[in-house]
Every structure is written in structure tokens, then in C-alpha cells.
Amino acid sequence: MYYIGIDIGSTASKVSVFNDQNLVLNFSMPTGWSSVEVSKIVYEKLEKMNIDKDNSRIIATGYGRVSVPYADKTITEITCHGKGAHYLLGEDCTVIDIGGQDTKIITVENDRVTNFTMNDKCAAGTGRFLELMANSLAIGIPELAELALKGKEISITSMCTVFAESEVISLIGKGTPREDIARGVINSITGRVYTLLYKHGIKGKIYLTGGLCEIKPFVELLSERLGKEVISSPLGRYAGSIGAALMGF
Amino acid sequence: MRPVTMEEIEGLRGLNSVKVKEAHEEGKKVVGMYCMFSPSEIAIAAGAIPVTLCGTAQAPIEDAEKELPRNLCPLIKSSYGFAITDKCPYFFFSDVLLAETTCDGKKKMYELMGKIKPMHIMNLPQTSEGEDSLESWHKEMVKFKAYLEETFGVEITEEKLRDAIKLMNRERDAMKRLHKLNAHKPAPLSGMDMMLAQWLKGFNVDKEYGISLIEKLIEELEERIEKGIFAFDESAPRILLTGCPIGSGSEKVLRALEEAGASVVALENCTGYKPLDVMVDEDPDKDPLLALAEKYLKTPCSCMTPNNGRFDLIKRLAEEYDVDGVVDLTWVACHTYAIESFSLKNFVQDELGLPFIQIETDYSDSDTGQVKTRVEAFLETIEKKSATV
Ligand code: SF4
Numbered sequence: 226m227y228y229i230g231i232d233i234g235s236t237a238s239k240v241s242v243f244n245d246q247n248l249v250l251n252f253s254m255p256t257g258w259s260s261v262e263v264s265k266i267v268y269e270k271l272e273k274m275n276i277d278k279d280n281s282r283i284i285a286t287g288y289g290r291v292s293v294p295y296a297d298k299t300i301t302e303i304t305c306h307g308k309g310a311h312y313l314l315g316e317d318c319t320v321i322d323i324g325g326q327d328t329k330i331i332t333v334e335n336d337r338v339t340n341f342t343m344n345d346k347c348a349a350g351t352g353r354f355l356e357l358m359a360n361s362l363a364i365g366i367p368e369l370a371e372l373a374l375k376g377k378e379i380s381i382t383s384m385c386t387v388f389a390e391s392e393v394i395s396l397i398g399k400g401t402p403r404e405d406i407a408r409g410v411i412n413s414i415t416g417r418v419y420t421l422l423y424k425h426g427i428k429g430k431i432y433l434t435g436g437l438c439e440i441k442p443f444v445e446l447l448s449e450r451l452g453k454e455v456i457s458s459p460l461g462r463y464a465g466s467i468g469a470a471l472m473g474f
Numbered sequence: 475m476r477p478v479t480m481e482e483i484e485g486l487r488g489l490n491s492v493k494v495k496e497a498h499e500e501g502k503k504v505v506g507m508y509c510m511f512s513p514s515e516i517a518i519a520a521g522a523i524p525v526t527l528c529g530t531a532q533a534p535i536e537d538a539e540k541e542l543p544r545n546l547c548p549l550i551k552s553s554y555g556f557a558i559t560d561k562c563p564y565f566f567f568s569d570v571l572l573a574e575t576t577c578d579g580k581k582k583m584y585e586l587m588g589k590i591k592p593m594h595i596m597n598l599p600q601t602s603e604g605e606d607s608l609e610s611w612h613k614e615m616v617k618f619k620a621y622l623e624e625t626f627g628v629e630i631t632e633e634k635l636r637d638a639i640k641l642m643n644r645e646r647d648a649m650k651r652l653h654k655l656n657a658h659k660p661a662p663l664s665g666m667d668m669m670l671a672q673w674l675k676g677f678n679v680d681k682e683y684g685i686s687l688i689e690k691l692i693e694e695l696e697e698r699i700e701k702g703i704f705a706f707d708e709s710a711p712r713i714l715l716t717g718c719p720i721g722s723g724s725e726k727v728l729r730a731l732e733e734a735g736a737s738v739v740a741l742e743n744c745t746g747y748k749p750l751d752v753m754v755d756e757d758p759d760k761d762p763l764l765a766l767a768e769k770y771l772k773t774p775c776s777c778m779t780p781n782n783g784r785f786d787l788i789k790r791l792a793e794e795y796d797v798d799g800v801v802d803l804t805w806v807a808c809h810t811y812a813i814e815s816f817s818l819k820n821f822v823q824d825e826l827g828l829p830f831i832q833i834e835t836d837y838s839d840s841d842t843g844q845v846k847t848r849v850e851a852f853l854e855t856i857e858k859k860s861a862t863v
């Protein structure tokens with residue numbers, strides 16, 4: 226029996242496959258413009274591995290979860306991220322997930338999500354914000370984080386993504402070193418996470434999921450800002466899909 | 475299936491807007507009110523019709539934003555938008571408006587609104603505690619009575635006041651009994667219908683008819699309980715909804731909760747149970763205006779400081795209705811409820827030991843997906859809890 230978790234996020238779609246108790250495969254692809262399309266492609270890929278509706282249990286999660294017609298069940302990304310983080314870390318924890326559209330703090334106790342907080346109605350402090358800022362500096366997010374390590378503390382004061390972008394552009398115009406701007410951009414994200422996290426409350430270790438957990442300098446800067454060790458693991462970006470698959474057990 | 479009486483109750487919507495027009499044409503006076511601190515009894519005793527004008531629809535907000543800042547609570551913008559666009563028959567037919575110095579947004583908006591129609595403002599104390607507050611609020615009752623007497627050229631006798639108090643207590647009592655039916659497990663009435671029934675009472679031109687409909691609904695629901703017909707089945711998580719007021723048009727969080735399978739059994743907000751909890755003292759030896767002052771001052775609204783009454787009420791309702799979780803709705807830019815949410819969260823989680831979520835949103839549909847995700851995720855945490863016991 227296969228247990229499949231499909232996490233259709235706003236930027237990337239992630240898939241995890243369990244063969245009975247064993248996690249055998251994770252893959253991801255850009256969500257593109259249509260979550261219906263991407264869910265079709267995922268199914269074709271699975272079929273090539275001889276996995277179909279009959280020999281598997283499929284759980285869909287993420288904002289596009291309703292666009293997976295062949296799913297047995299849909300569960301929110303919050304529950305799945307909590308479950309997946311617990312699996313990857315092997316213990317209860319407080320999960321930080323910086324997604325494309327929102328940032329979430331999730332408390333996992335006894336392998337269950339007991340509480341969560343999400344940022345409100347706005348791209349400030351999300352992955353999308355980082356992406357836009359990196360674009361205005363004409364670099365990628367990994368380079369941005371790398372640069373930030375070497376930068377001096379400056380702050381980007383605008384909370385709103387649109388205004389922050391023009392702030393960055395004017396800093397470039399003023400000849401502010403890119404390292405410092407990068408540092409400012411990262412600081413505004415880590416600062417948002419800081420307030421969200423402390424307002425929510427911390428229980429156990431802090432575990433970062435989502436695409437940013439692969440970027441070491443970012444994890445480092447986040448730990449520094451939070452004043453606590455932030456743990457991540459290479460599979461952290463699959464926490465949602467792994468959790469979804471596990472929810473099918 | 476929905477209780478049949480709900481259709482009649484919904485019929486009040488159309489009926490009341492016709493009735494308010496007829497009443498106006500007959501020369502009856504209409505007093506428009508905005509808040510649960512408004513003593514409708516005094517208006518009734520003056521022979522006038524009290525109506526609740528709180529804006530609960532998104533539609534007039536765009537117009538309101540031509541004059542008001544965008545980052546203001548949607549309820550205030552909606553109320554003001556209705557006033558300047560003449561889209562609300564109840565506002566249109568109101569002869570005078572009654573407002574209170576509640577939250578900052580409202581009281582500053584009233585300065586603008588007062589230019590459109592005659593408005594009386596009652597100076598609400600900032601705390602419900604202490605003799606001074608009660609004394610000054612009592613004086614405000616005296617002033618409002620004098621204002622209506624002068625404006626409408628009527629005399630508000632003590633007898634008329636006592637009758638009005640009795641009438642409104644009967645309405646409160648009926649509404650309260652209706653609300654309490656949902657303490658039954660499972661709940662006989664959906665939260666959506668409960669909200670509607672409570673909300674529509676604010677427009678009732680004929681109070682007696684309104685009360686009789688609620689009595690009829692109660693009877694129907696009692697029969698249903700006996701027959702085992704409920705709005706939700708046993709497994710639906712039972713939710714207490716608190717926070718900012720809601721009404722038809724601003725029910726999106728309530729709707730999202732029930733669409734996701736929850737049974738919203740208790741509405742603690744001021745458009746639900748909050749104003750029903752305390753009756754007006756009918757003691758014949760007590761000054762009826764003092765009795766009114768006492769009752770309204772006890773409204774546990776976040777514009778009061780401290781607002782311990784709200785925590786007590788939530789605790790009581792959570793126990794009485796045996797709820798599985800508490801949802802705190804705060805409208806964007808409502809500072810008083812948003813700040814209080816932090817203490818409420820600690821209270822609910824630590825002292826009541828219940829799951830809690832604050833949802834901040836406005837009247838628009840722009841975040842429907844996000845609200846849905848939050849609500850579903852919240853219910854998932856609850857479902858798992860009950861699965862372990
Ligand atoms: S929330 Fe408070 S201020 Fe607002 S309408 Fe209700 S009672 Fe009045």
C-alpha cells in the first residue's frame with residue numbers, strides 16, 4: 226500500500242510517497258498558473274511508478290488542495306506541516322513555516338497540532354516578499370541570504386511589500402552596499418517571524434520547514450534574531466507533503 | 475432541514491422595511507441606534523420605534539472611504555456608508571440618531587454623521603466599575619429622556635418607561651431562551667440561523683409580533699429536539715464565537731465555520747447573547763432610569779476597561795454549552811477587541827483549557843481562502859483532540 230501526500234503550494238508543489246512505513250520518494254515542481262494542471266502531471270508521474278488510486282491512499286494539502294480530484298481526503302497545510310515536522314525531527318516542536326503566501330507558527334504536542342498562528346492578509350514576512358526583494362537586487366534568494374551574512378545592520382522600515390520594494394530601489398539608488406540591503410531585507414522577515422513566534426509562544430525545539438530551510442545563511446540569521454537555535458533538515462521543504470501522506474495512515 | 479419558522483422570521487426583512495415606511499407616514503417617530511449600550515426602552519416609552527443601524531454589509535464601504543480613512547473598522551465604514559448613500563431605509567426614516575462614546579473610531583465617525591441627521595450622543599463611561607460610572611451613566615439616561623421629550627414633544631412618564639422595560643425584558647427573555655436551546659447536544663439550530671434571528675430583532679417595528687415569532691420558533695425547536703432532529707450531528711465540534719459584532723452580510727467567519735462542519739452553538743458577541751444576559755430590574759421601588767443605567771453599564775464590551783465581565787461570560791457560556799473551542803473574530807482596525815484578544819487567548823487556553831483562535835478579517839471576500847484554511851485547520855486540531863479521548 227502506498228501513502229501519497231500532495232502539497233500544492235502557491236509557488237511549488239511537493240509530493241511524498243510512502244511504501245507502507247517507508248518514505249521512498251519526494252519530488253517537487255513549480256505549481257505554475259494552474260493547480261489543476263499540476264495535479265494532473267503529478268498523477269501521470271505516479272502512474273508511471275505504477276501507483277494509482279487503487280493501490281494507494283492520497284491526501285492533498287496546500288492552498289490548491291481542492292484542485293486534486295483524485296485525492297481521498299484534503300487536510301489543511303497547517304495540520305500536515307505539523308505532522309511532517311514531527312516525523313522529520315522525531316519529537317514535539319514549534320514549527321515555523323515560511324510559505325509563498327503566508328507565514329505560520331505551529332505548535333506540535335504529542336504528534337498533534339494543538340495551536341497555530343498565521344500572519345494576516347498580507348505578503349509582509351512571507352516567501353513572496355523575499356522573492357520580490359531578491360528580484361529587485363537582481364539575484365536569487367540563496368545569494369541574497371549569503372550576501373546578508375556579510376552586511377551591516379540596516380532596516381527596511383516599510384511593512385508593506387509594495388512600499389518595501391520602492392524602499393529597496395531607493396537604497397540601491399543611494400549607493401547603499403548590496404550586502405547591507407540584503408541584510409535589511411532578511412531582517413524584516415526574521416523580525417516578522419520573531420513577533421509572530423513570541424506572540425504565539427514556544428514549546429520544545431524550533432523547526433523550520435518550507436523552501437527556505439535549505440538556505441543555510443538564512444537559518445543562521447533567523448537563529449540569531451530569535452535568540453534560539455533553529456533546526457532544519459534537507460527534507461524540510463517536504464514537511465507538508467510528508468505530513469499529508471502520514472495523515473493517510 | 476431548516477425549521478419552517480425560520481422562513482417567517484426571514485420574512486421580517488421585507489416586512490420591517492415596509493412597516494418602518496408606513497410608521498413614518500403615520501407620523502410615528504423612529505430612533506436609529508448603533509450599539510448595545512443604546513437604551514431602546516426610552517425610545518419606546520417616547521412612543522417611537524428603535525431600530526439598529528449598525529452597518530453589516532460591504533456594499534457602502536467604498537463610498538464611506540471617500541470621507542473616512544481606509545484602515546478603519548468595516549462596521550464603522552459600513553454604517554457611515556449607509557448614512558451618506560441613503561441605501562438603508564431604516565436610516566432614511568430615522569428622525570433622530572442615538573450614539574454613544576464607545577470606541578474611538580465610532581465616536582469620531584459620529585461627529586461626521588451628526589451633520590447628516592439630528593444626533594444625540596450619550597457619554598458612556600470608560601469603565602463599568604464604581605459608583606461614579608453608574609452615577610454619570612444614570613445622568614446620561616436622564617438627558618436622553620429629556621432630549622426625546624423635547625424633540626418629539628412628548629412626555630415620557632414613569633409608567634410608560636416601566637411598560638417599555640417589561641416589553642424589552644420579554645423580548646430579551648425570548649431571545650435568551652432561544653439561544654439557550656443550543657446548549658442541547660447536538661444543537662437544534664445552526665449558528666447562521668441563530669445569528670439571523672438575533673440580528674433581525676433589531677429592525678422589528680412590531681415588537682410583539684417579533685416576540686411571538688421567536689416563541690413559535692422555540693416551540694418548533696423543542697418539538698424537533700424531542701423528535702431528534704438537529705442542525706448538526708453529535709460529532710460536529712461545538713464552537714463559541716466571540717469578538718466583534720456580526721450580522722447579515724458580515725457573517726463570513728460564522729459561515730466558514732459551519733461550512734467546514736462546526737456547529738456554532740454560542741454567539742457571545744453583542745449581536746448574540748451578550749445583551750441578553752442581564753435583564754433590566756423591574757423593581758417598582760427603583761427609578762426605572764437607574765435600572766436602565768445599571769443594565770446597560772453591565773454590557774461586557776471591549777471598549778470598557780477593564781472588561782472582566784466578558785471573560786466571566788465566556789467561561790459561563792463555554793461550560794453551559796459544553797464547547798470544544800473558542801473563535802475570536804476581530805474586524806481589521808478594531809483596536810479594542812484586537813488587543814483584548816491576547817488576554818482572551820491566554821484565558822481560554824490556560825484557564826478553560828480550550829483551543830482558541832483569533833481571526834482578523836474585514837467584510838470583503840478578498841481573503842475567503844485564507845479564512846477557510848484557518849478555520850479548517852482550527853477544526854482539525856479539535857477533531858484530533860476528541861479522537862484521543
Ligand atoms: S461591540 Fe461594543 S461598542 Fe460595538 S456595537 Fe457592540 S456593544 Fe457597541
Ligand code: SF4
Pocket residue numbers: 547548549550577578579580718719777805807808809810811
Ligand atoms: S468592531 Fe471595534 S472598532 Fe468596530 S465599531 Fe465595534 S468596537 Fe469599534
